[in-house]
Amino acid sequence: MDKEAKAGNARGVMGEVVGRFEDIAVLLLMGLLMVVVAISTVELGWLLFKDLTTPGTLLVDVEEMLELFGFFLLVLVGLELLTTLKSYLYDRVIHVEVVLEVSLIAVAQKVIILDTRTGGATLFGLAGLVMTLALAFWVVRIARRRAQAATQ
Numbered sequence: 386m387d388k389e390a391k392a393g394n395a396r397g398v399m400g401e402v403v404g405r406f407e408d409i410a411v412l413l414l415m416g417l418l419m420v421v422v423a424i425s426t427v428e429l430g431w432l433l434f435k436d437l438t439t440p441g442t443l444l445v446d447v448e449e450m451l452e453l454f455g456f457f458l459l460v461l462v463g464l465e466l467l468t469t470l471k472s473y474l475y476d477r478v479i480h481v482e483v484v485l486e487v488s489l490i491a492v493a494q495k496v497i498i499l500d501t502r503t504g505g506a507t508l509f510g511l512a513g514l515v516m517t518l519a520l521a522f523w524v525v526r527i528a529r530r531r532a533q534a535a536t537q
Contacts, residue, residue: 411474415467422463429456451498458494462487482529485522492518 436449445453465487473479492515499511 408474411470415470415474418463418467418470422460422467425456425460425463429453429460432456455494455498458490458497462490462494465490481525482522485518485525489515489518489522 432449432453436445436453465483469479469483469487472483492511496511496515499507
């Protein structure tokens with residue numbers, strides 16, 4: 386066997402080992418993320434139950450509502466991350482749109498739970514981040530539509 390054939394065979398075996406390692410790592414991450422999403426969902430349900438059964442003037446006050454929205458968006462981020470990991474496991478592709486969606490949801494969560502005394506620089510920074518992510522999402526979506534129209 387010549388050197389090129391041996392090198393190609395070694396790359397094939399190493400590629401297979403790395404592929405199996407990636408599969409195991411992604412499956413482990415998916416399992417851990419499912420546990421986190423399940424715990425967050427139970428915590429969200431518990432917070433909602435506690436807030437609704439606690440006597441007060443309002444059914445749910447503003448602070449409690451913001452906390453509920455924060456947990457709700459946390460669950461959504463977890464589910465989107467699961468979708469990303471699942472698509473990577475099956476297709477070996479990380480979809481840019483899904484990553485940008487997760488990023489937008491995470492920033493939206495940060496904005497919702499943001500302290501009202503936050504400084505102007507932080508607010509401008511978050512606004513710039515939201516605009517940049519939204520623009521990137523729009524560009525990727527337009528590019529995908531054009532690519533689909535070109536293949537038809």
